[in-house]
Amino acid sequence: MEEAAIGQTGGRASPKPYREGARAIRDVDVDIRESGLGEGTPSTLRTHVMKELRAQILSGRYRPGERINESKIARELNISRIPVREALSQLQEQGLLTSHERRGMFVTKLSDDEVQQINSLRLVLEAEAIRLARARMTPAILADLTDLVEQMENWDGPLIDAVALDRKFHAAIWRAAGNPCLERVLISLTTSLFAHRALEHVSMEIRRWRLNHHRALLNLVAGGDGDPVLAMLEHLRMGYTEPERYSSLAVTGALST
Amino acid sequence: MEEAAIGQTGGRASPKPYREGARAIRDVDVDIRESGLGEGTPSTLRTHVMKELRAQILSGRYRPGERINESKIARELNISRIPVREALSQLQEQGLLTSHERRGMFVTKLSDDEVQQINSLRLVLEAEAIRLARARMTPAILADLTDLVEQMENWDGPLIDAVALDRKFHAAIWRAAGNPCLERVLISLTTSLFAHRALEHVSMEIRRWRLNHHRALLNLVAGGDGDPVLAMLEHLRMGYTEPERYSSLAVTGALST
DNA sequence: TGGCCATAAACCGTATACAGTTTGGCGATA
DNA sequence: TATCGCCAAACTGTATACGGTTTATGGCCA
Helix, strand or coil: CHHHHHHCHHHCCCCCCCCCCCCCCCCCCCCHHHHCCCCCCCCCHHHHHHHHHHHHHHHCCCCCCCEECHHHHHHHHCCCHHHHHHHHHHHHHCCCEEEECCCEEEECCCCHHHHHHHHHHHHHHHHHHHHHHHHHCCHHHHHHHHHHHHHHHCCCCCHHHHHHHHHHHHHHHHHHCCCHHHHHHHHHHHHHHHHHHCCCCCCCHHHHHCCCHHHHHHHHHCCCCCCHHHHHHHHHHCCCCCCCCCCHHHCCCCCCC | CHHHHHHCHHHCCCCCCCCCCCCCCCCCCCCHHHHCCCCCCCCCHHHHHHHHHHHHHHHCCCCCCCEECHHHHHHHHCCCHHHHHHHHHHHHHHCCEEEECCCEEEECCCCHHHHHHHHHHHHHHHHHHHHHHHHHCCHHHHHHHHHHHHHHHCCCCCHHHHHHHHHHHHHHHHHHCCCHHHHHHHHHHHHHHHHHHCCCCCCCHHHHHCCCHHHHHHHHHCCCCCCHHHHHHHHHHCCCCCCCCCCHHHCCCCCCC
């Protein structure tokens, strides 16, 4: 009876999370399957661990370049290494981890060049997203975006959460573009980028946000007639040096600089 | 001695592939570790299985929508399910497989909409690649590209290999762009696309290739002054219907059509 | 005292074993 | 004859066990 009750916590009809292993299980100290399993928790440990680790990496709990010990994580979570391995494997494909054969997983450390390469792509893709979003804009979406911009302009909380707001605003534009594929690529591109930004030079930047630069993007998607590429360039230049380095903007004569 | 010899095939200093499991191993019939392990084979089974399965999916051995039975594959390869699971997990992240929780992996079946969404992105990204490649072109790369175009124009072999040539030509341009990130995204985007094209409507298309359309792209990256976006649009229109559907080309007045 | 080699511990890659869920098929009933 | 419910086989998710490699530590020698 006590065993059966565990799987039915909350009375949901979802598949029971695995409570017992092949033979034995430690009955001491908390278990990930009891603690963290809230509402939208996926039913497999692999997915749960993956999301948990991703959040921890993005929040700065694990630093870029740091080694990820799968045995240690498995012990900490009181589960076997298999789900942890698979979660790490997924995170590797997402670009957050880098695998060194037979040596383990390491949190991806982006070089300056790689940051510029990613941003050069963002330039092109976000500009495209802005063009699409502008053409498909609805009052509801515009209201959401405006709300986010005003939240940022009036922000007075911890800086980490401001970064989340920033991401939320951009992600909303990506979604409004109406091309799920474009949205996926942009998310995948910027995830590792934000893992770095969560740690470094966030303090200097908050001031610049107030300079209505997100509002410039908002005006564009609201129907403004500026050039999305130049707007994105200006936007990225606030946080990074020469973000257009590996884009065609650097090689064509389009820049007045 | 016979055991030791297996790991040292070719006399390379690479780590020995695993020959024995925890306790026992079947000594009958061929083993993947003996058969397919050629030169550049990665040292882990997971990577090897991943590449093997990817090649089989891309070659049409597994059809879109088909279920992938991990136990069956493990038995066929005479290995345990663990490396197979991890390989499948990686392929899922690459977009070639879709996981249905507790029901298994299925070869991703792209809908018409998804194909259009991917192509709309290709339009933007390949155009950017062409602009970059044009600016960074070297005689050596140009020679390679020209050679590929001529191979395609004079092609008289099986159609499947012609598709590979097509991919090779585009991939060469992506690489010539000099932004590894852009290259990675384009590879990832088109991989699942080519898995479909390997099966359908390849016969009609071979004729159109001879119409020098790849040469049009070649001329562009060689220094021609046309618009890369329009060139890519024309190129994609040969194989797909309305590839610009989810791109900004569809919503701006740029199209004369 | 510093560098090199050997030994040992930790850890990754893989194999086998088991629990719960899904699924296909069979029989009973309307 | 068609539909619903039950049962068994197969399969996925996870746990534990083991072999080999990498790495860190300590002793030895220059």
